[in-house]
Structure formats: structure tokens, C-alpha cells
Amino acid sequence: MDFVDSDRSRSYRGASAAAVKPDPARSSPPAVRPGEDSRPNVISAKIVVGGGFGAGKTTFVGTVSEIAPLTTEAVLTDASTSVDDLVATPDKSTTTVAMDFGRLSLDAELILYLFGTPGQHRFWFMWDDLVRGAIGAVVLVDTRRLADCFAAVDFFEDRGLPYVVGVNCFDGVLSHSVEDVREALAIGPAVPIVPCDARERESTKSTLIALVEHAMRKSVATPA
Ligand SMILES: Nc1nc2c(ncn2[C@@H]2O[C@H](COP(=O)(O)OP(=O)(O)O)[C@@H](O)[C@H]2O)c(=O)[nH]1
Numbered sequence: 001m002d003f004v005d006s007d008r009s010r011s012y013r014g015a016s017a018a019a020v021k022p023d024p025a026r027s028s029p030p031a032v033r034p035g036e037d038s039r040p041n042v043i044s045a046k047i048v049v050g051g052g053f054g055a056g057k058t059t060f061v062g063t064v065s066e067i068a069p070l071t072t073e074a075v076l077t078d079a080s081t082s083v084d085d086l087v088a089t090p091d092k093s094t095t096t097v098a099m100d101f102g103r104l105s106l107d108a109e110l111i112l113y114l115f116g117t118p119g120q121h122r123f124w125f126m127w128d129d130l131v132r133g134a135i136g137a138v139v140l141v142d143t144r145r146l147a148d149c150f151a152a153v154d155f156f157e158d159r160g161l162p163y164v165v166g167v168n169c170f171d172g173v174l175s176h177s178v179e180d181v182r183e184a185l186a187i188g189p190a191v192p193i194v195p196c197d198a199r200e201r202e203s204t205k206s207t208l209i210a211l212v213e214h215a216m217r218k219s220v221a222t223p224a
């Protein structure tokens with residue numbers, strides 16, 4: 001069950017900031033490290049949302065986030081028309097230039113921090129930083145432009161990061177079967193493929209739950 005408790009949110013954000021950027025003036029080390037929380041039994045997990053340009057990453061993070069999502073959208077200009085393909089998403093007027101950031105409390109003990117990647121190839125240099133410390137990733141796929149997500153799938157496969165494929169049903173229908181998508185992406189049977197609608201909160205939440213379950217299964221299977 002969701003909870004939104006502004007006091008708890010504030011205290012968590014404060015703790016998180018301290019963990020990321022310790023104050024050198026403090027004599028004692030920060031009490032909270034990444035992945036931990038000042039409250040007992042609260043776990044935070046970082047999740048990356050990747051995929052091709054226009055696959056719905058910014059929409060996905062914005063739909064499910066319980067805080068106002070941080071986005072770094074810039075207006076698409078004529079200068080990018082030769083490199084950013086808008087044929088499948090003619091309404092798209094902006095693009096993510098750094099990342100999207102959102103938060104979802106899956107329950108009182110598990111908080112997900114979501115980082116949406118920029119889609120264009122020219123921002124790939126940021127991906128290594130974005131995935132650092134992540135427990136897993138969602139690769140969003142627009143089946144009209146399946147090839148656009150190949151690079152994201154390769155990236156997570158290479159790094160051994162657990163991921164699920166979220167097939168964003170743009171027209172409200174799944175235009176290709178899950179097994180066809182699996183074959184086209186050449187991914188193994190263990191990787192969950194989840195049809196979703198990036199505009200629907202319950203749908204995006206289910207996709208994230210599928211990822212957390214998958215990541216937990218993988219960590220049990222391969223103990224550190
Ligand atoms: N019809 C439909 N449009 C979507 C869906 N998800 C995203 N969009 C639209 O597709 C365009 C690209 O989405 P965006 O989230 O910016 O993609 P990103 O480049 O992956 O961050 C935007 O105009 C969205 O409004 C969806 O599930 N259905």
C-alpha cells in the first residue's frame with residue numbers, strides 16, 4: 001500500500017542528501033549510507049528507466065512518482081530534426097537532456113528512487129553514472145521502433161544488471177505478443193517482459209514491482 005507522509009519524506013530526503021554529499025565540517029561520519037535509511041527497516045533502492053528516444057521514459061517516471069518529478073526537458077528545436085526521429089511521436093515537443101528523477105514508496109519499508117535516462121545516443125556517456133548503485137532497470141520499448149531499445153538492452157546485459165522489458169502500449173493495445181518481442185530482442189526466458197501503459201499509474205507500478213521481484217530472485221540465485 002502506498003503512503004505519502006510528508007514528514008517522513010522530508011526526513012528521508014535530508015538523510016539521503018547527507019549520505020551523498022557528506023559535510024567535511026562534521027567530525028563524525030554520516031549516520032546514513034546509500035541504501036540505508038535513518039528509520040529502522042526502511043530500504044531504498046535505485047532503479048533506472050532506460051530505452052530509446054520517445055519510448056515513454058519521462059512519462060513513466062512522471063506517472064508513478066509520488067513527488068513532483070524532476071525532469072530536465074528541453075524544447076526540441078529545428079537543430080535536432082535531423083537526429084531526433086519524431087515520426088512515431090509527433091506530439092513530442094521536448095526531450096530529456098540530463099535525466100528524470102522520481103520516487104515511489106512501494107510500501108512502508110521499500111522506497112524506490114527512479115532515474116530516467118536521456119534517450120539520444122549523444123547522451124550515452126551519462127549512462128554509466130546513472131546506473132551506479134542501481135538494483136535494476138526497466139527498458140521501455142515502443143514496438144513501432146523496437147530497434148531503438150537494442151542499445152539499452154545490450155548495456156544492461158553487459159553490466160549484468162537485472163532488468164525487465166516494459167512494452168509501452170502506445171495505442172492501448174499490445175501490437176506484438178510478448179514472445180515475439182522476446183525473440184526480436186533476443187533475450188532469454190528469465191527476463192520478464194511486461195506490457196504496460198506509461199500513462200497509467202497502476203500499470204507503471206506493476207512494472208516496477210516485476211523488476212523488484214526479478215532483482216530479488218537474481219540476488220538470491222547469485223549470492224555476493
Ligand atoms: N499514446 C501514448 N503516448 C505516450 C505514451 N507514453 C508516452 N507517450 C507520448 O510519447 C511521447 C514521448 O514520451 P516521453 O515520455 O517524452 O519519451 P522519452 O523520450 O522516452 O522520455 C510524449 O509525447 C508522450 O506524451 C503512451 O503510453 N501512450
Ligand SMILES: [Mg+2]
Binds near residue numbers: 095096116117118119
Ligand atoms: Mg525523456
